[in-house]
Structures are given as C-alpha cells and as structure tokens.
Amino acid sequence: xxxxKKDLSQIKGVVHGEVENLARVVARGFEGIxxxxxxxxxxxxxxxxxxxHIDARLDTIEHDITEIRKHFVYRDEFEEVLSRLSVIxxxxxxxxx
Numbered sequence: 001x002x003x004x005k006k007d008l009s010q011i012k013g014v015v016h017g018e019v020e021n022l023a024r025v026v027a028r029g030f031e032g033i034x035x036x037x038x039x040x041x042x043x044x045x046x047x048x049x050x051x052x053h054i055d056a057r058l059d060t061i062e063h064d065i066t067e068i069r070k071h072f073v074y075r076d077e078f079e080e081v082l083s084r085l086s087v088i089x090x091x092x093x094x095x096x097x
Contacts, residue, residue: 003011089095 086095
C-alpha cells in the first residue's frame with residue numbers, strides 16, 4: 001500500500017509538531033540549567049570572597065611567624081648556652097655544683 005500525498009502531508013505535520021514539542025521541552029530544560037548555573041556562579045563568588053579573606057589571614061599569620069622566628073632559639077642552642085654559663089659560674093665561684 002503506497003502512501004498518498006495526503007498521508008505524507010499528515011505524517012509531515014505530526015512529525016513537525018513533535019519536533020516543535022521536543023524543541024520546547026529542550027528549551028525549558030536549558031532555562032532550568034541556566035538558572036542553576038546562575039546559582040553556582042553566585043556560590044563561587046561567595047567562595048572567592050572567603051578565599052580572599054583566608055588569604056589575607058594567612059599572610060598575617062606568616063608575618064607573625066616570621067617575627068616569632070626572629071626571637072626563636074633552638075633547644076640544643078639554648079642547652080649549649082646554659083652549659084657554657086654553668087662552666088663560667090663555677091669558675092667565678094658563683095655556683096658550686
């Protein structure tokens with residue numbers, strides 16, 4: 001059985017209508033995705049703000065640590081100086097031990 005021009009026209013109309021429906025559904029889907037991306041962008045902006053704040057705090061901490069290190073004495077150096085001081089005190093008679 002061969003299709004008539006009328007059959008082909010009806011089929012073409014149905015297919016065209018379904019393609020249009022599919023296009024609308026896809027467009028609505030992309031609108032939803034766009035809205036979600038806007039939300040994600042806003043969250044990244046907040047994260048960027050927090051990172052800048054954290055970065056500034058780390059800079060301050062690094063500066064503070066640098067200042068502390070200027071006055072820092074290692075334990076073995078400290079013990080060596082105490083030992084040498086003990087010898088000097090004994091020689092001067094300040095300490096008997």
